[in-house]
Amino acid sequence: MLHPAPPGLAAPPLFWEVLERRRTVRFYTEDPVDGEVVTRLMRAAVMAPSAHNGQPWRFVVLNDRARRQRLVSAMAKRWERDLRKSDVDPKIIRAEVRFSTERFVNAPLLLLPCLTMESMDRYPDRARQRAEYAMAIQSVAAGIQNLLLAAHAEGLGACWCCAPLFCQGLVRRLLDLPPDWAPQALITLGRPRHDPPVPPRRSLAELTWTL
Numbered sequence: 471m472l473h474p475a476p477p478g479l480a481a482p483p484l485f486w487e488v489l490e491r492r493r494t495v496r497f498y499t500e501d502p503v504d505g506e507v508v509t510r511l512m513r514a515a516v517m518a519p520s521a522h523n524g525q526p527w528r529f530v531v532l533n534d535r536a537r538r539q540r541l542v543s544a545m546a547k548r549w550e551r552d553l554r555k556s557d558v559d560p561k562i563i564r565a566e567v568r569f570s571t572e573r574f575v576n577a578p579l580l581l582l583p584c585l586t587m588e589s590m591d592r593y594p595d596r597a598r599q600r601a602e603y604a605m606a607i608q609s610v611a612a613g614i615q616n617l618l619l620a621a622h623a624e625g626l627g628a629c630w631c632c633a634p635l636f637c638q639g640l641v642r643r644l645l646d647l648p649p650d651w652a653p654q655a656l657i658t659l660g661r662p663r664h665d666p667p668v669p670p671r672r673s674l675a676e677l678t679w680t681l
Contacts (some may be wrong), residue, residue: 488603488623493628496573498660503579507624514620520609524589528651530582541644542574548637577658582634585610585650610654627662630655
């Protein structure tokens with residue numbers, strides 16, 4: 471139950487608690503995530519604002535373990551190839567790829583947010599169309615943020631990973647996604663197995679400019 475807001479505070483205290491205590495969680499217990507909880511997370515995600523109310527987000531819930539394993543393995547090979555192109559030390563490559571693979575495979579729940587331009591505006595010139603695509607990206611990101619906050623409110627941990635951006639065609643092909651769906655992220659979710667520290671935040675004075 472939400473408590474009345476104290477004087478001078480517009481939003482209930484629970485809102486600020488969720489906002490301030492949410493952390494990026496990378497390690498989870500083996501407890502599965504209940505289907506009703508997943509539905510609530512999806513509901514929170516699609517309540518986000520979007521440009522023109524186009525709602526360009528699509529969310530894939532990866533329940534099939536075998537398909538998840540194939541996806542993660544293929545993405546790992548692509549990432550390993552890219553790291554080699556950057557002349558990264560082979561030992562570091564092996565460690566990074568193994569860590570990333572284990573995280574995606576072992577997470578109790580894996581979500582794939584995608585973007586579609588189906589309901590967005592179309593323009594004849596590239597400049598406006600690029601801006602429209604940026605608006606769709608911003609809209610999907612807003613949906614992901616809603617999802618992360620809802621996950622914390624449900625007692626779950628989550629981690630937003632952008633790996634699919636580097637191999638969108640590969641992800642789309644392996645999951646048989648519609649051709650206009652552009653994978654944007656992989657979200658791991660589960661009951662937290664650790665309590666991450668508060669990340670450093672720059673001061674508002676550094677980040678805001680009042681005119």
